[in-house]
Amino acid sequence: xxxxxxxxxxxxxxxxxxxxxxxxxxxxxxxxxxxxxxxxxxxxxxxxxxxxxxxxxxxxxxxxxxxxxxxxxxxxxxxxxxxxxxxxxxxxxxxxxxxxxxxxxxxxxxxxxxxxxxxxxxxxxxxxxxxxxxxxxxxxxxxxxxxxxxxxxxxxxxxxxxxxxxxxxxxxxxxxxxxxxxxxxxxxxxxxxxxxxxxxxxxxxxxxxxxxxxxxxxxxxxxxxxxxxxxxxxxxxxxxxxxxxxxxxxxxxxxxxxxxxxxxxxxxxxxxxxxxxxxxxxxxxxxxxxxxxxxxxxxxxxxxxxxxxxxxxxxxxxxxxxxxxxxxxxxxxxxxxxxxxxxxxxxxxxxxxxxxxxxxxxxxxxxxxxxxxxxxxxxxxxxxxxxxxxxxxxxxxxxxxxxxxxxxxxxxxxxxxxxxxxxxxxxxxxxxxxxxxxxxxxxxxxxxxxxxxxxxxxxxxxxxxxxx
Numbered sequence: 379x380x381x382x383x384x385x386x387x388x389x390x391x392x393x394x395x396x397x398x399x400x401x402x403x404x405x406x407x408x409x410x411x412x413x414x415x416x417x418x419x420x421x422x423x424x425x426x427x428x429x430x431x432x433x434x435x436x437x438x439x440x441x442x443x444x445x446x447x448x449x450x451x452x453x454x455x456x457x458x459x460x461x462x463x464x465x466x467x468x469x470x471x472x473x474x475x476x477x478x479x480x481x482x483x484x485x486x487x488x489x490x491x492x493x494x495x496x497x498x499x500x501x502x503x504x505x506x507x508x509x510x511x512x513x514x515x516x517x518x519x520x521x522x523x524x525x526x527x528x529x530x531x532x533x534x535x536x537x538x539x540x541x542x543x544x545x546x547x548x549x550x551x552x553x554x555x556x557x558x559x560x561x562x563x564x565x566x567x568x569x570x571x572x573x574x575x576x577x578x579x580x581x582x583x584x585x586x587x588x589x590x591x592x593x594x595x596x597x598x599x600x601x602x603x604x605x606x607x608x609x610x611x612x613x614x615x616x617x618x619x620x621x622x623x624x625x626x627x628x629x630x631x632x633x634x635x636x637x638x639x640x641x642x643x644x645x646x647x648x649x650x651x652x653x654x655x656x657x658x659x660x661x662x663x664x665x666x667x668x669x670x671x672x673x674x675x676x677x678x679x680x681x682x683x684x685x686x687x688x689x690x691x692x693x694x695x696x697x698x699x700x701x702x703x704x705x706x707x708x709x710x711x712x713x714x715x716x717x718x719x720x721x722x723x724x725x726x727x728x729x730x731x732x733x734x735x736x737x738x739x740x741x742x743x744x745x746x747x748x749x750x751x752x753x754x755x756x757x758x759x760x761x762x763x764x765x766x767x768x769x770x771x772x773x774x775x776x777x778x779x780x781x782x783x784x785x786x787x788x789x790x791x792x793x794x795x796x797x798x799x800x801x802x803x804x805x806x807x808x809x810x811x812x813x814x815x816x817x818x819x820x821x822x823x824x825x826x827x828x829x830x831x832x833x834x835x836x837x838x839x840x841x842x843x844x845x846x
Contacts, residue, residue, distance in 0.1 A: 381731070382711055382731050382732055382734070383731075383734045385711050386709060386710070386711055386734055386735075386738070389705075389708060389709040390705045390709045390738075393704070393705050393706045393709050394704055399535070399706070400703070402535075402537070403534075403535065403703055403706060407698075407703055410639070410640055410697050411697065411698065413639075413640030414636060414637070414694075415640075416640070417635075417636045417640050417641065417642055418636060420642060421632075421636075424636075427629060427632070427633060427750075428750050428751065428752055430629050431629055431630060431633045431690075431750055431752075432751045432752040432753075434621055434622070434626045434629065434630065435621070435687075435688035436685065436688060438587075438618075438620050438621050439618065439678065439684060439685070439687050439688060441622070442617065442618070442620060445587040445620045445622060446587070446617060446620060446669065448587040448588070448590075449585050449587040449590055449620055450590075450667075450669070452587070452588075452589060452590020452591075452651075453590040453591075453651065453652060453667055454590075456590065456651055456653070456655070457653050457665070458590075458652045458653065458665045458666070458667055459664070459665070459667070460666075460667050460669065461666065461667070461668040461669065462669055462671075463668055463669065463670045463671065463672070464671045465670075465671065465672050465673075466495065466496030466497065466670070466672050467496075469496050469498075469614065469668050469670050469672075470496055470497070470498055470501045472668060473498060473502070473579070473612055473614070473666075473668065474502070474505055476577070476610065476612060476664075476666055477505070477507060477576075477577060480576055480577065480609070480610055481576075482507060482576035482577045482610070483506070483507060483508065484507065484508045484510075484571070484575050484576055484577075485502060485507050485508065485509045485510070485575060485576065485577045485578075485579060486510050486512055486571055486575035486577075486579070486603075486604050486607075486608065487499075487510065487512060487516075487578070487579045487604065488512050488513060488578075488579070488580045488581070488594070488596065488600050488601035488605070489513035489516055489532075489581060489596070489600075489601070490579065490580055490581030490614055491581065491691060491713060491714070492581055492614045492615060492616050492670055493579065493581065493614050494525070494529075494713045495616075495670075495672065495713040495714075495726075496614075496670065496672065498579070498614070499511075499520075510568070510571045510575075512568055512571070512572070512598075512600035512601075512603070512604055513532070513596075513598065513600055513601075514561060514564050514598060514600075515531060515532035515533040515534070516532050516533075517564055517568070518532070518533040518536065518544065518564075519532050519533050521544050521545070521548045522536075522544055524708070525708065525713075526707070527706065527707035527708055527715075528693060528696055528707045528715060529691060529693055529713070529714060529715065530638050530639070530691070530692065530693035530696075535707070535708075538554075538555045538556075538557065539555060541560055542554050542555060542560060545560065545563050549563070549567050551563045551567075568600070572603045572604070572607045572608075573607065575604075575607065575608040576608060576609065576610065577608050577609075577610045577611075577612060578603075578604040578605055578606075578607065578608035578610070578611045578612070578662070579604070579611075579612045579613075579614065580592075580594060580601055580604055580611065580612075580613050580614075581594070581613065581614055581615060582594060582614075582615035582619055582667075583619065583634065583690070583691070584619055584620075584621050584626075584627065584630060584690075585615055585619050585620045585621070585667075586620075586622075586623065586624050586626070586627070586649070587620055587621070587622055587623070588622060588623040588624055589624050589649075589651060590651055590652075591624075591649045591650060591651040592615065592650050592651075592667065593627060593631075593647065593648070593649050594646075594647070594648045594649075594650070595631060595634060595635070595644040595646070595647050595648075596645070596646045596648075597639070597641075597644055597645045597646065598645075598646070599645075599646050601646065601648065602646060602648055605648070605650060605661075606660050606661050608662060609662055609663045609664065610662055610664045610665075610666070611650070611653075611661075611664070611665050611666070612665075612666045612667075612668060613650070613665075613666070613667045613668065614668045614670060615667065615668070615669060615670065616669075616671075616672070616674060617669050617670065617671055617674055617675075618674055618687040618688075618689070630690065631643060631644070631647055633690070633750040633751070634690055634692050634750070636750070637690075637692040637693075637694040637748070637749075637750035638692035638693055638694065650665070652665050653665040672726060673725060673726045673727075674687065674726075676725060677722065677725040677726075680725070682758075682761055683721070683758050683762075685753055685754060686718070686721050686722050686725075686753055686755075686758060688751040688752075688753055689718050689722070689753060690750065690751060691714075692750060693716070694748045694749060694750060695716050695717040695718050695744075695745035695748060695749055695755055696716030696717070696718075697748075698744040698745065698747075698748045699716050699717050699739075699744065699745055700740050700742065700744070701738055701739055701740060702715060702716045702717075705738075710723075710735065712727070712732070716745070717745035717755045717756070718745070718753070718755065719735065720735035720736050720738065720739060720759060720762075721736070721753075721755055721758040721762065723735055724736065724762050724766075729762070729765060729766055729769055730766065733762065733763070735762075736759045736760075736762035736763050736766070737763060739756070739759045741756050741759065741760065742756070743756045793833075793835060796833050799829055800829050803828060803829055
């Protein structure tokens with residue numbers, strides 16, 4: 379079985395030589411940056427808005443236990459059924475039991491990355507159910523049997539011709555390169571699926587403890603249909619999605635819209651607090667909320683990195699990351715891509731199998747700068763690197779870095795290595811690019827510059843002597 383790092387290396391090697399695809403990605407994300415910049419200017423003080431958003435989420439994380447209980451109690455008071463799932467398997471088992479109790483055969487889903495994380499779709503399909511993603515991007519990648527490329531823009535890697543082709547092959551539509559017509563093709567196909575669905579499954583952008591409601595934000599309206607037409611609605615959310623009060627949405631929703639898609643406010647914002655009440659004319663007869671831990675409490679227990687739980691899944695860090703722009707989302711091999719994915723995946727799936735993600739970064743800090751809730755992303759990548767070395771212990775890398783530190787801390791020892799470096803470089807040159815090349819892994823994608831004819835120290839010394 380291919381290990382995560384082996385798959386990562388193979389996928390990144392393939393994606394980095396696809397220059398047309400890289401250009402397409404960078405052009406698309408440049409447009410996002412320009413749009414977002416204009417929206418940020420509409421805030422009186424965008425940096426203050428970010429600080430406020432960070433404070434709201436920090437308060438939620440610091441009081442997660444009591445806020446979760448308040449959230450659940452308020453929901454249960456209106457007839458909602460709560461599932462506390464310590465891991466993905468428990469969440470999937472609960473959802474399958476609900477489906478079995480209702481003899482469900484057809485399921486409609488709105489966008490929910492937590493269900494991707496727990497691999498819900500394959501489990502439901504294995505149980506004999508038809509599962510259809512109603513978000514346009516998710517629907518496209520589902521037809522292609524791919525994972526989402528980006529957790530906000532799942533199909534951003536595909537051009538119109540590819541989308542038209544998959545629609546033609548899978549749902550029998552006519553070819554088209556018109557974006558509006560492609561959207562209408564999906565909508566016409568989806569309408570009947572909404573009416574036939576036994577269960578609707580959604581995520582939640584926020585859970586409001588004060589009122590016992592989930593908040594869902596979207597641009598297509600598909601989530602509203604998913605949560606209101608089927609008789610049963612199941613919302614799946616990570617426990618970190620909690621915020622304390624309804625007033626907090628006044629800053630969190632604009633931050634999410636601005637950072638996520640360069641919008642002042644996302645088109646559709648819904649709040650759901652329970653199943654259909656006696657005086658209401660629509661909505662599900664049953665409402666279930668599945669609260670997923672899945673190692674989030676392990677991250678919560680880390681005082682250095684728990685602020686990563688503030689993430690509102692806006693995708694802004696992906697959009698500015700130079701690594702993501704070149705290797706693309708599928709190369710990561712994880713549910714959550716980019717800088718935030720590289721930070722939290724080692725906590726969710728294991729540090730050693732996924733430590734390579736934290737090394738796949740330029741450490742430029744663009745991710746931390748753009749984050750609307752001020753997560754210290756690039757320093758967390760460094761902390762993951764440190765923890766991976768400490769946990770494994772006795773590694774060659776750790777030994778090499780200690781020796782490097784020892785040499786750099788002693789000027790005389792450092793200067794004495796100058797001749798050794800020239801000798802080593804002279805001996806290496808005949809081996810360059812050959813099977814016996816000890817630096818082949820490095821030099822296969824990089825140029826190793828030859829040592830300077832004279833070191834800086836020697837040039838400086840000669841300069842000073844010449845001025846006397």
